[in-house]
Amino acid sequence: MARKAKRKAYHHGDLRAALLEAAVAEIADKGLHGLSLRECARRAGVSHAAPYRHFADKDALLVAIAEEGFSMLSQAGRAAMEGLDDPRARLDAYGIAYVRFAVTYPSHFRVMFTSELDDPDPLARAAGERAFSLLVDSAAAVAGPESAELAGVAFWTVPHGLAMLMLDGRMPPEHTATPEAAAALAAQVLGVWRETSR
Amino acid sequence: MARKAKRKAYHHGDLRAALLEAAVAEIADKGLHGLSLRECARRAGVSHAAPYRHFADKDALLVAIAEEGFSMLSQAGRAAMEGLDDPRARLDAYGIAYVRFAVTYPSHFRVMFTSELDDPDPLARAAGERAFSLLVDSAAAVAGPESAELAGVAFWTVPHGLAMLMLDGRMPPEHTATPEAAAALAAQVLGVWRETSR
DNA sequence: GAATTATGTTGACGGCAGCAACATCGGATT
DNA sequence: AATCCGATGTTGCTGCCGTCAACATAATTC
Numbered sequence A, B: 001m002a003r004k005a006k007r008k009a010y011h012h013g014d015l016r017a018a019l020l021e022a023a024v025a026e027i028a029d030k031g032l033h034g035l036s037l038r039e040c041a042r043r044a045g046v047s048h049a050a051p052y053r054h055f056a057d058k059d060a061l062l063v064a065i066a067e068e069g070f071s072m073l074s075q076a077g078r079a080a081m082e083g084l085d086d087p088r089a090r091l092d093a094y095g096i097a098y099v100r101f102a103v104t105y106p107s108h109f110r111v112m113f114t115s116e117l118d119d120p121d122p123l124a125r126a127a128g129e130r131a132f133s134l135l136v137d138s139a140a141a142v143a144g145p146e147s148a149e150l151a152g153v154a155f156w157t158v159p160h161g162l163a164m165l166m167l168d169g170r171m172p173p174e175h176t177a178t179p180e181a182a183a184a185l186a187a188q189v190l191g192v193w194r195e196t197s198r
Numbered sequence C: 001g002a003a004t005t006a007t008g009t010t011g012a013c014g015g016c017a018g019c020a021a022c023a024t025c026g027g028a029t030t
Numbered sequence D: 001a002a003t004c005c006g007a008t009g010t011t012g013c014t015g016c017c018g019t020c021a022a023c024a025t026a027a028t029t030c
Helices: A015-030 A037-044 A058-081 A087-104 A106-112 A122-143 A145-167 A179-195 B015-030 B037-044 B058-081 B087-104 B106-112 B122-143 B145-167 B179-195
Strands: none
Touching: A015 A037, A015 A058, A015 A106, A037 A058, A058 A087, A058 A106, A058 A122, A087 A106, A087 A122, A087 A145, A087 A179, A106 A145, A122 A145, A145 A179, A145 B145, A145 B179, A179 B145, B015 B037, B015 B058, B015 B106, B037 B058, B058 B087, B058 B106, B058 B122, B087 B106, B087 B122, B087 B145, B087 B179, B106 B145, B122 B145, B145 B179
C-alpha cells in the first residue's frame, strides 16, 4: 500500500511537488493560458509524459493547485481572525487577509477562480466552500442567523472583487506592488463601505 | 481607401462579425480555454486561415470581444442611472446593471476580465477605464471629490466581485439562472452593505 | 532473490496557432 | 468595356501541445 504516501519518491525525488511548483512559476511567467505540461516537465528535468504518472491530465494538475490555494487561504483567514472578538472586526480582517493572499499567491488565486476547469471538480468546490464558511460564521454574528448566508456573500464580494481587479491589472500598480500595499487598499475600501452608508 | 468600411463585404457577407458571434457562442459552450480560431472558422463556414484576414491573431479577436463588451457595459450603466439624481441611488443602479450585464453576456464579461491577454492592450484598457469613470463621477458626489477615486473603487468592487463569483459557479444556481435573479441578489448585497455599517 | 508495482522514456496521433504561396473576387482606373 | 489591383479566402506547411500506448527501469514486497 502506501500509494499516496510517496515521501521522497523513486527516481526524481518528488516529481509531483516539483511539477506543482514549476506550474506555479510558469503561470506567474506566462499566465494561465501559457501553461503547458511539457514545459513543466522540462523545468523539472523529466520527459514530456512523466507528469501523467502523477496527474490524470492538465486539469488535474490545476485542481491540485486550486486545492493547495484554498487550503492556504483558509489558513491565512483563520490566522487573521485569531484573537479578534468583534464580528465586524473579524470580517474585515478576513477580507484584508483575502486580498493579501491574492497578491502574494497570484498564480494560485487565478487557478482557484479561473472557471476554466471543465468538470465542476468536487474537491476544489468543497475546498472553496470550506473557506467561505469561515465568513458565514462571523457574518451570522453581524446580521443575524437568518440572513447570515447573504451577509457572508456580501462580505466575500468585496475582497474578491478587489483581488480580481488587482490581478487583472485594473488598479494602479502601486496598490498591487506589495502585499502590504494591497492590504492597505483593502482596509481603505472596507472603510469606505463603513462610512458611506447609513 | 475604405479599408475599414467593409459593409456587406466580399465573399462571405460579413465574416468579421460572424467570427465574433461564433467565438462568443464557442466560449459559452466550452469556456474560454476551449476557444479555437479553427472551430470559429468552421462555424462560420470558412477555411481555417480565413480569420487571419480580419484579426492579426487570436488575441486580437479577444480584444475585439472585450471592446464590444465594455461598450455594451457602459451603455447599460448609463441607461440604468438615467433619471436618477441621488448619487447613492445612481451607484446602486450602476452596480445592479453591472451584475445583470455579466449574467446576460457571460462570454463577453469573461473575456473583458480574463487577464489572459499577453500585451496590455491599450484599446481594451481605455474602454475599461471609460466604463469605470462613470462610477467615479457619482462616487465624488457621495464621498467628496478628494476621495472620489477610492469611493469609485469601493463601488466597483462589489458588483465586480459578485459577478465574478457568479460566473465562477460560486453562487447558488438559482441566483444566476436569470438576469433578474442576479440583479435581485445584487440589490440585496448592496442593501446589506447599507445596513450593517455605522 | 524473484515478482510486482511504481515511476520514467520514447514514439506516435490528432489538434491548434500562425505563416506563406496561391487563387478569386470586386471595385477602381483607364 | 477591358484591365488592373487590392481585399478576401484556400491549401499546405511547421512547430508546439495534450494524450495515449509500448517499453524500460527502479523500488518494494514476499
